[in-house]
Structure formats: structure tokens, C-alpha cells
Amino acid sequence: PGRRISINVSGEQLKRDEIVTMCDRVLRETGRSASQFIIEITETAATAATPEVLRRLEALRGLGFHIALDDFGTGHCGFNYLKTLPIDSVKIDRSYIRSLAHDQVAQIFVSALAQIARIQDITIVAEGVETAEEFTLARTAG
Incomplete structure (x- = not known):
């Protein structure tokens, strides 16, 4: 209970109409329940999201899937995407x-991201925390 399975979905998969029907069928x-799964999209896929891709993400959310933006901070995805993308969580690279x-x-980046995420009701996940010091620093930053 309370655990979710993450599924990496590529930008190419999101361009295909059948992604929503396939997930629903599965x-x-x-x-x-869709709530048991997190669909992870990369920052690269997010920046290339067309209106059709956004509709598919909304449809997947409508089925109950949790949508996560993965590796945030590695590409050209700005904070504005946190307002426009239908996401539930952001994974900091x-x-x-x-x-x-x-x-x-x-x-400053982590702190600003945490503040924006709170306003947008988006969960933040810090990837790669391996030491107590990193945990404390991430917690302090936001």
C-alpha cells in the first residue's frame, strides 16, 4: 500500500494516439488502479510537447495516472513548464x-523550484540523495 510503479514513457510514445487506449486496456x-502507477516523462519530451501530447497526458491523468517530470534541470525546460504541463511531481536531476x-x-535552483512546486501543488522528488548531508541540504533548500 502506498507504493507506486514508475513507467518511463518516451516522447515518441506520447506522440501516438494509442498510448491512452493501451494504458486503459492494461x-x-x-x-x-491507475493510481498505482507514475508515468515519467523526460524534460526533453516535455519541451517538445504538442497540443496533442498535452491532451494525451491530460487523458492519462484523467484515468488516474500520476504524471512526473523526470530529470528536471538537465535541459531547456523552464519553470513556466510547471504551470503549463499536466504534472503531479517533478524529479530534480x-x-x-x-x-x-x-x-x-x-x-537557489532547488529552493526556487520547491517554492514554485508548493504554489502549483506539485510534489518534488530529489534524485540521487545518497548521504545524510545530501538529505539535509536538499531538505534545507526546499
């Missing part, structure tokens, strides 16, 4: 977490 065939101890830009 849920019906397995008897699983591990490079920012590893840099928190010595990089003021990483500290």
Missing part, C-alpha cells in the same frame, strides 16, 4: 543534489 485486463554543498546556483 488497467482493465490486470484489474489494477541528481546533479543538482550532488552540488548543493558547494554550488550556490544549485541551492
Whole structure:
């Protein structure tokens, strides 16, 4: 209970109409609830999202899937995407977490992202936290 399975979905898969019907069919065939799954899209896929892709993401959310933006901070995805994309969570790329101890830009980035996420009711996930120090720094940053 409370655990979810993450599924990486590529930008190419999101361009295909059948992604929503396939996911719906799998849920019906397995008897699983969509709320047990997280569909992860990369920052690259998000920046290339067409109106059709956005509709598919909305449809998947409508089925109950949790949508996560993965590796945030590695590409050209700005904070504005947090307002426009139909997402439930953002996964901060591990490079920012590893840099928190010595990089003021990483500290400000993580802090700003956390503030925006709170306003947008988006969950933040810090990838790559391996030490107690990284945990404390990530927690302090936001």
C-alpha cells in the first residue's frame, strides 16, 4: 500500500494516439488502479510537447495516472513548464543534489523550484540523495 510503479514513457510514445487506449486496456485486463502507477516523462519530451501530447497526458491523468517530470534541470525546460504541463511531481536531476554543498546556483535552483512546486501543488522528488548531508541540504533548500 502506498507504493507506486514508475513507467518511463518516451516522447515518441506520447506522440501516438494509442498510448491512452493501451494504458486503459492494461488497467482493465490486470484489474489494477491507475493510481498505482507514475508515468515519467523526460524534460526533453516535455519541451517538445504538442497540443496533442498535452491532451494525451491530460487523458492519462484523467484515468488516474500520476504524471512526473523526470530529470528536471538537465535541459531547456523552464519553470513556466510547471504551470503549463499536466504534472503531479517533478524529479530534480541528481546533479543538482550532488552540488548543493558547494554550488550556490544549485541551492537557489532547488529552493526556487520547491517554492514554485508548493504554489502549483506539485510534489518534488530529489534524485540521487545518497548521504545524510545530501538529505539535509536538499531538505534545507526546499
